[in-house]
Amino acid sequence: MRIRQFIKDFMQRPGPVYARGGGLVASEKLQQEYQRIRQHLLQHSSDGIVALCLEKDYRYLLCLLACMEIGLTYIPLRKEWPASRVEQIRHLSGFTMLLTDEMIESILAGQLELVSGEGFAIAPEKPLYIMFTSGTTGEPKGAVIERRSYENFLDWLAEYFPGITAEDRVLNSTDYTFDVSLVDIGLLLVKRPHFFLSDFRDDFFRLLGELDAYRISVIATVPNNFSMMLSDRLAGRANLSPLRHVLIAGSRFPFSLYKAFRKHLPQAHVYNCYGPTEATIYCIAKALSMDETADLVGQNVSIGTSIRGCDVLLLDQELRPVAPNQEGEIYIGGVQLMRSYLNNASETERSLCVIRDRRYYRSGDLAFRDDKGELYVIGRADDTIKISGQRVNLSDVEAYAQRFDYINGAAIVAIPHEHKEYLMHLFVVLNRAREPYEILADLKGVLLKHQLPHKIKVLDNFPLNNSGKICKKTLMAAYCPVD
Amino acid sequence: MSSTEVMSRLSRLFQKVFEDGSLIVNEATTARDVENWDSLNHLELILSVEEEFGIKFSLGELQDMKNVGMLAQSIESKLTG
Numbered sequence: 001m002r003i004r005q006f007i008k009d010f011m012q013r014p015g016p017v018y019a020r021g022g023g024l025v026a027s028e029k030l031q032q033e034y035q036r037i038r039q040h041l042l043q044h045s046s047d048g049i050v051a052l053c054l055e056k057d058y059r060y061l062l063c064l065l066a067c068m069e070i071g072l073t074y075i076p077l078r079k080e081w082p083a084s085r086v087e088q089i090r091h092l093s094g095f096t097m098l099l100t101d102e103m104i105e106s107i108l109a110g111q112l113e114l115v116s117g118e119g120f121a122i123a124p125e126k127p128l129y130i131m132f133t134s135g136t137t138g139e140p141k142g143a144v145i146e147r148r149s150y151e152n153f154l155d156w157l158a159e160y161f162p163g164i165t166a167e168d169r170v171l172n173s174t175d176y177t178f179d180v181s182l183v184d185i186g187l188l189l190v191k192r193p194h195f196f197l198s199d200f201r202d203d204f205f206r207l208l209g210e211l212d213a214y215r216i217s218v219i220a221t222v223p224n225n226f227s228m229m230l231s232d233r234l235a236g237r238a239n240l241s242p243l244r245h246v247l248i249a250g251s252r253f254p255f256s257l258y259k260a261f262r263k264h265l266p267q268a269h270v271y272n273c274y275g276p277t278e279a280t281i282y283c284i285a286k287a288l289s290m291d292e293t294a295d296l297v298g299q300n301v302s303i304g305t306s307i308r309g310c311d312v313l314l315l316d317q318e319l320r321p322v323a324p325n326q327e328g329e330i331y332i333g334g335v336q337l338m339r340s341y342l343n344n345a346s347e348t349e350r351s352l353c354v355i356r357d358r359r360y361y362r363s364g365d366l367a368f369r370d371d372k373g374e375l376y377v378i379g380r381a382d383d384t385i386k387i388s389g390q391r392v393n394l395s396d397v398e399a400y401a402q403r404f405d406y407i408n409g410a411a412i413v414a415i416p417h418e419h420k421e422y423l424m425h426l427f428v429v430l431n432r433a434r435e436p437y438e439i440l441a442d443l444k445g446v447l448l449k450h451q452l453p454h455k456i457k458v459l460d461n462f463p464l465n466n467s468g469k470i471c472k473k474t475l476m477a478a479y480c481p482v483d
Numbered sequence: 484m485s486s487t488e489v490m491s492r493l494s495r496l497f498q499k500v501f502e503d504g505s506l507i508v509n510e511a512t513t514a515r516d517v518e519n520w521d522s523l524n525h526l527e528l529i530l531s532v533e534e535e536f537g538i539k540f541s542l543g544e545l546q547d548m549k550n551v552g553m554l555a556q557s558i559e560s561k562l563t564g
Contacts, residue, residue, distance in 0.1 A: 117534050202522035209542035226525075233530055238542060338542065440518060454519065 002151050003128070004119065006189040015166065016213055020057045020199045022214060033059065038066040039114035039338050040107045048096035049130065051174070053077040054087065057197055059104050060176055064185065070119035073127040075142070076176040084161045084446050085140070093142055098127035124148035130342050131179050133277045134384070134391040134451070137233055149280040149336040150182065151311040156185070160188040160285065160307070163269065164245055167192040171216040173200045173207060173225075177307060178390065179281045180249060183220040193218065202388075204300030205237075205299055206446040212238035219243065219271075222389030223252035223257055225420055229261035231419075235386040242267060248390020249273035249282055251421065252377055255299035262290055274303040274377065275393075277359045278351065280336035283296035294468035301374040303367075310334040311358070316371050319355060322368075328379055330367050331360040376483060385414045385422050385452045397426070397453070399428055400446050404439075411470045412453060415480050425480050426453035429462060484563055489555050495534055500528045510552030515525075536562065 011034050014027045036238050037059075050072050054060040054080075067074040071083055075095055077086055089095070128147045132140040170193045172184040194216045200207045208229055210216065222344065228234060228247065246261070246268050253272045261270050262395050270290070275282040286304025287297045296301050308314040314328035315321060323326035340348040341350065352359055366379045383394040394412045401410035409429045414422040436456035443452055463474040490510070498506050501519055514520040532554070533539050539563040548554050 009515040132546060204526050205542055209546050212542060228526065234526075437518060449521075 002154070003147055003189075004069050004071070004122065006154065007027055007065050009188055010192065011065070011069075015188065015335065016194045017061070017188075018194065018214070020194045022196065022210075025058050030058070031061070031387055033108055035112060035297050036107050036110075038350070039116055039306045041066050041070055041072055042117045043113065044097055044293055046081055049075060049093055049297075050085075050097045050099055051077050051089070051093070051095040052099050053076045053081075054099065054101050054104065055079055056175060060100070061172075061197070062097055063104070064176060070117075071122035071126060072120070073129065073133065075130045078175055078177045081177075081448060082196070085448065089142070089163060090141060092137065092139065092344070093130060096163050105226060113406065119200065121238060122147060124151070125339075127339065131277050132177070134393045134396050135347065136393045136395050136399075138396060140405065140473045141344055141347050143278045144342050145280050146337040150186075152335045153182070153280050153282070154190055156282075156307045156309070157186045159286075161187075161191070161245065164193065166192045168217045168244070169215055169242070170194065170218045171196050171214065172212075173198040173219060174389075179277050180220050180222070180389065182333055184249060184283050185280055187218065191478065195307050205236065208238040208240075210245065211240055213241040217242050217351050218245045218247075219341070220247035220249070222253065223248050223253050224388055226428050227254060227257050227260070228419070230264045235264045236261075243268045245269050246273070247271045247273055247282075249275065251386040253301040255296070255301065255302075258288075258290075258295070258301050261288075264326060265292075272301055272303050274365075274375075275336075276332070276363055276365075276408075278338045278360065278363075279310065279332040279334075280338070283307055283332050283334070283336055284312055291334060297368075297370055297376055300378060301311070302374045302376055304371070304374050306332075306334075308337050310332060311360075312375070313355070313360065314367060314375070315355075319434050321352070323373050324369050327366055327378065328426055330363040330365045330375070330377075332354070332363060333358045333360040337361055387421050390448075390450045392422075392424075394424075394452050397424070397447065397451055401428065401439075401443065403446070404442055406430050406434050407439075409470070411462060411475060413472050413476050413480060414457045415476065420454070423455070423480070424453040425455045425457065425475075427457050427459055427462070427475055427479070429459050434458075484559070486555065486559060489558050489562075493532070493534060493555060493558075496528065496531050500524055501529075508551050510550065510555065512551040513549065518536055532558065535540065538562065 014030045017025050020071045038092050052063050083345050096393050125146050127144045128150050130142040130144050132142045135141045170187050174181040177240050198210055198343040199345055272286045273282040284303045286302045286308050313331040315331055364381045365377050367375050367377045385392050390437055397412050398410045401407055408431050411427045414424050417423045429452040441454050464468045466473040494508055497508050498504050536558050
């Protein structure tokens with residue numbers, strides 16, 4: 001019930017919300033539009049699922065809040081996604097309503113029917129949202145997150161960041177299809193800061209411009225954005241002195257970024273947070289002291305310890321706890337653990353396991369624990385990489401490519417890259433002529449932006465290893481020069 | 484520097500940054516028209532333009548640019564101003 005109450009309180013006396021572009025949205029306008037959207041959604045069946053596919057601006061935010069408040073499970077979608085991806089999600093989830101900008105316009109213009117009411121009966125276990133993430137076989141997986149999971153996260157936000165107040169200025173820079181955006185929404189609800197909708201669109205100059213122009217003091221984002229903004233070529237372009245709290249998550253925190261924070265943003269409190277979508281945003285966190293002896297082991301930056309309500313184990317392949325300073329895989333249990341992948345029993349069974357009668361998520365992230373009990377992520381146990389904080393499973397991309405009838409075989413290799421995180425090279429063997437740019441155009445129709453390969457190479461045949469599988473090492477050695 | 488020369492030098496920069504010797508841009512070209520015009524190539528392009536022409540854009544100027552023509556205009560006005 002607390003999410004409902006937080007949102008009701010907020011909408012009764014809204015904090016300052018600034019639309020994309022920086023204009024303050026009047027409280028009365030926020031309230032009126034919220035009420036109309038809410039009343040429209042109330043006509044929906046309480047056990048239905050609403051998919052949201054809008055331009056990212058304050059109305060998208062209002063739709064999210066309305067779903068959360070009245071108790072309708074929502075799926076965030078992105079307008080720029082290929083239609084085929086939306087169709088896949090419709091097929092997998094059976095969502096019963098698709099809310100678009102055009103519908104919102106009609107609702108606000110009074111052209112659609114509205115009803116009033118208190119909202120649906122809600123249990124803590126009711127799904128709050130379903131967040132789709134990279135699968136492994138050419139189909140995305142929808143992590144079902146319950147209300148009680150996000151409530152735990154809100155409680156953590158409220159107590160872990162006593163220094164963030166209503167005076168702060170939060171930039172909502174991540175897309176609503178990426179769960180880091182729920183950090184910003186959580187802060188909106190529990191801290192009531194000035195809330196700015198970003199027009200970032202993956203343009204670092206724009207992000208710097210917004211941080212400067214809006215005098216942003218709090219941001220939650222991925223390491224790569226700050227790696228770029230604090231690089232020697234960009235540092236000093238914007239006044240970042242108001243930044244006081246920087247929450248970093250989504251990918252490994254590079255040592256070079258640690259040094260850059262010390263050099264360029266010494267006034268900021270920097271937090272290294274960790275959490276897969278399946279464990280509701282962050283489940284491990286560390287407030288970095290910027291003292292190397294307290295934050296680092298070698299060049300590994302600590303992610304700290306589990307947050308309230310979360311239970312984190314570090315296990316070997318036989319599910320036995322590993323000793324301090326030994327490598328193991330991160331398993332996550334506790335109240336923030338997802339219920340399942342929606343309508344996907346096999347993936348759920350593969351990802352969740354029961355240890356001593358408790359459910360855990362097998363993260364695929366390899367880490368070690370130091371003598372103080374703090375965790376350090378050092379790699380992956382599978383062929384998943386992170387690009388801008390978003391998971392990309394290489395087998396998944398290959399599966400999408402192989403669906404084109406002119407592709408006989410596809411193999412993708414990812415080479416670590418200083419600025420781009422990874423360079424993805426897709427190798428294909430074709431059964432009829434097709435140029436790499438044509439293949440890329442086809443892939444754009446089915447893959448998300450961060451899943452697209454950077455280079456495509458057409459081969460006559462794949463090199464094979466002794467067991468007859470494609471030898472990716474040979475491909476890398478032959479075709480992927482190190483920059 | 485003439486508009487033609489600015490566009491010609493810009494075209495060469497685009498070819499270098501996007502690693503495509505056949506890439507031709509004109510004033511109406513936008514990020515949507517060029518394969519791989521992602522955030523990092525955009526960053527690389529702007530920094531290369533600044534170096535090539537010996538100029539520096541403000542963050543506000545960069546946010547207002549919608550196409551290559553606006554980029555070229557901004558370069559020209561900085562060179563003449």
